Amino acid sequence: MSSRIAHLQLLAEYNRWMNDRVYSAASRLDPEELARDRGAFFGSILGTLNHLVVADTLWLRRFARHPRQWPQIAPVLQLPVPASLDAILFPTLAELRQHRGELDAWILEWTAALLDEDLDTPLHYTNSKGQPYCRELHGLLLHVFNHQTHHRGQVTTLLTQAGVDVGVTDLLVLLPELG
Template identity: 50%
Template sequence: MKRESWKLLAEYNSWMNEKLYEACESLTNEELWENRRAFFGSIIGTLNHIAVADTIWLKRFRSNFPFCATLEPLDRILQPERLDQTLFEGFQGLTQYRKNLDHLISTWVDGIGEDDLVSIVRYKNMRGIESSRKLASLLLHFFNHQTHHRGQVSNLLYQVGIDIGVTDLLALTPEED
């Protein structure tokens, strides 16, 4: 994939998060936390999971690209210990954190070069198992993971009567002549 594709995925990530969080603003705290039998329980549980996973991956990327100044803010963030960890009990704190993450993702992806995409990223998963994969492959996973769980949140919102509208990447893909 070309750099433009990664930028499009970062833009899509930010756009969809804005739509989801805006839709969630109409819900009460009880509605956000209600166990809806989703994999991460509630709407806010799932949103927290997405933020946890993004933080974990961004910190892994940071450890492999320490010279990358755009990922420097991650140095002040603690590494999540569990995939179901609640980073923020309150919706406003999570909303601000999400905006910060999305800005960080967009800025970082904007600076990725073609040579970086074939770089090997070495990391340990949550169970301590070591892996080595190309950055491009991990970016595919990173963005796909977000899309997967945002789809779950979209479904949970739909079940309470909130339709967030178009969610297709195609909506951000420019027309060609």
């Protein structure tokens, strides 16, 4: 396995681990607090978590149309296309968490199936405004994981401001200790 594949698999595992921590922390707030507009890019904690699901859904749909047509992410093509980046796909944390878990499982399975040569192949796609692009898959995957980290950082700040501690959030925790 190449170092790039191993790195992406680590990011997929970190993504799943952190989403689980964030959702566990968020579950300590009542629905009104989760939906309260806190002035973030996507308003509330629930709005920001929904945005991450929207963005991952859009990206996974693009990746599922790649010439390799990975079966691990094919189920995303059966999901409705989100209407906007700020769509509230799931109005409750429980529904959102269940769906987030499915997305994270698909991402983990998919990154385990990637081949190094896949990462160098171009992906032709259109953004949410219909503009066409063509970029290397590796860079796009790094963008998706970075996007997750960016908005999860916002959520952890919002949770902290609401009095909920997410705990350790460092990728360092998942890196093996070398004796």
